[in-house]
Amino acid sequence: MKKLLLFVESNTTGTGMIALKKAQERGFSPVFLTSKPERYAGLAETGCRVLVCDTNSLDALRTTIKKELPADQIAGIMTTSEFYLVTVATLAEEYGLPGNPPEAMLVCRNKAQTRLRLAKANVAQPRFAIIRKAKEIPETVKAIGLPCVVKPTDDSGSNDVKLCSGFLLSGKEGTLQKVEGVEEVRSMPGIRNVTISARAGDRVYIPQNAYHRLGYVIASGGTYAQTEYRLKEAVDNIVFTVKEQVEASWR
Known part of the structure; x- marks a missing residue:
């Protein structure tokens, strides 16, 4: 029996579907966990098994995986969507599979925390500030200067940059x-x-x-x-x- 390679959601650019096919080419049986299969063009053509559940709930993912898949056949858990990096890291750790530490993924997913960690490690980087309220903008601009780039701490794909x-x-x-x-x-x-x-x-x-x-x-x-x-x-x-x-x- 082929080992299972689990994918939790995907990006929507098409490369996520390519990843499923590449997994098959390398001898794995990919399993795709998603809340909305219709979101992904080309998913049906991959021929991989699709499990529908609430992927924004870690408990729902745990329940679905435990119910539907034999733990000893799972070779890895991954994602091609930045939004699920922490989720995947947590699941991989729980199953004793290779992966990134969840704490590291939490920091990497949060741009503010990433900046703070880099500053603490004395890594050179552009000036930055963390704004939590609109009233902080004027003083922050004075400190940072213009032009500058503003972005949300936990979004991806250049959304709202x-x-x-x-x-x-x-x-x-x-x-x-x-x-x-x-x-x-x-x-x-x-x-x-x-x-x-x-x-x-x-x-x-x-x-x-x-x-x-x-x-x-x-x-x-x-x-x-x-x-x-x-x-x-x-x-x-x-x-x-x-x-x-x-x-x-x-x-």
């Missing part, structure tokens, strides 16, 4: 009289934050260094092009009056 930039600059030197358009820009789609650091009466300059910035805009979008468009539109609609009307430029 945002490029943040958009410095507000003066086109001439003088005394700032007023700033217009800020509230309108804040209501635009994809605008996450608008911070104006300059105040009426401040002396402003044609930018020579970071201290000459008048503020910044943080925008997001489904694509880089959309984010860039929203950012430019936002900056173009914030007007600084320095002796005479001067529109903000962006970099």
